[in-house]
Amino acid sequence: xxxxxxxxxVLSIFQSVGAAGxxxxxxxxxxVIEKLNRAxxxxxxxSAKIEYTHIQPLFDTQTVRTGRIFYIxxxxxxxxxxxxxxxxxxxxxxxxxxxxxxFDGMKLTKIDYQAKSAATDRLAEEKPIEPFELVQDYxxxxxxxxxxxxxxxxxxxxxxxxxxxxxxxxxxxxxTYKEIEIKISPDNNLPFVFSAITAEDEQITIKLxxxxxxxxxxxxxxxxxxPADFSQMQK
Numbered sequence: 001x002x003x004x005x006x007x008x009x010v011l012s013i014f015q016s017v018g019a020a021g022x023x024x025x026x027x028x029x030x031x032v033i034e035k036l037n038r039a040x041x042x043x044x045x046x047s048a049k050i051e052y053t054h055i056q057p058l059f060d061t062q063t064v065r066t067g068r069i070f071y072i073x074x075x076x077x078x079x080x081x082x083x084x085x086x087x088x089x090x091x092x093x094x095x096x097x098x099x100x101x102x103f104d105g106m107k108l109t110k111i112d113y114q115a116k117s118a119a120t121d122r123l124a125e126e127k128p129i130e131p132f133e134l135v136q137d138y139x140x141x142x143x144x145x146x147x148x149x150x151x152x153x154x155x156x157x158x159x160x161x162x163x164x165x166x167x168x169x170x171x172x173x174x175x176t177y178k179e180i181e182i183k184i185s186p187d188n189n190l191p192f193v194f195s196a197i198t199a200e201d202e203q204i205t206i207k208l209x210x211x212x213x214x215x216x217x218x219x220x221x222x223x224x225x226x227p228a229d230f231s232q233m234q235k
Contacts, residue, residue: 029158032184033150039189040132040144045217046071046190048208050082052139055203064088065097069208071131072217079104079222080131082139100224101138103131108138111226118226120234136173140196140204143182154180161186175199188213 052065067084080103087097098113105128108121123134132145142165143150150156153173154165165180167173173180176199183193190213194206226232 025158029156029163032158032161032163033156035189036143036184036191043071043144043190043213044073045215046211046213047215047217048192048211050084051205051207051209052084053203053205053207057201057203062090064094065099066094070217070221072219072222073130077105077219078128078131079219080135081222081224082135101135102222102224103134104222105129105131105134108134109224109226111224111230116227116229117231118233120232122235139206140177140180140194141191141206142180142194143184143191185211 047068047070050067050069054063054065055061064087065084066086067082070079070081070083072079082101084097084099086094088094100109100111100113102109102111103123106122106124108123109118110121111118123129130145132141135141136145143163150165152168153171154167156166157164161184163182163184165182167177167179178197178199178201180197181193181195182191183195184191188211190211192208192211194204196204198204
């Protein structure tokens with residue numbers, strides 16, 4: 001009888017811990033996302049170094065690109081530019097490799113300086129779309145746009161300042177990614193590492209460093225001139 005009473009007490013303790021654990025976890029997730037929301041909403045300027053690593057296990061290859069990322073937002077204009085400058089494949093030496101992705105709210109302009117080509121994709125017809133919303137369809141830079149919809153798109157867990165996202169079946173990301181991990185800096189509450197596993201089991205990691213949100217970005221940073229001898233395509 002005594003053993004049964006002890007067993008019941010132990011079970012009761014575990015049940016109470018389990019019941020309390022879920023609300024605590026949800027409160028932690030909510031707290032991290034709320035801080036992320038405020039930081040993203042208040043973001044007007046951003047410049048940083050970017051490192052993009054793409055691992056393809058099927059081909060046993062790894063590609064690392066580095067460059068700069070720029071972002072600006074004001075009442076009349078918002079834009080995002082990813083400016084890759086170097087490329088390193090597997091064990092080869094790093095080489096110059098210039099490529100631009102420019103999201104201006106209405107379109108994406110991709111410029112490949114090696115292939116001497118430029119492609120423009122029209123992404124909005126009348127009202128501009130937040131560039132950090134547009135970039136999500138091309139890079140796993142999640143968390144800087146429409147954070148209030150993250151719970152609609154993902155099942156979310158959190159460990160301190162790291163969010164783990166698994167796309168829901170009805171999510172726009174379900175056919176692209178299996179999971180995404182976002183590390184958020186406690187200093188500015190902005191994400192600085194994005195790690196994703198694609199539906200094809202490829203691994204993509206984007207790291208931002210030397211993040212500066214105080215320096216005003218000039219609009220001319222986004223006025224990239226396409227050389228006359230480049231082939232151009234529009235969609």
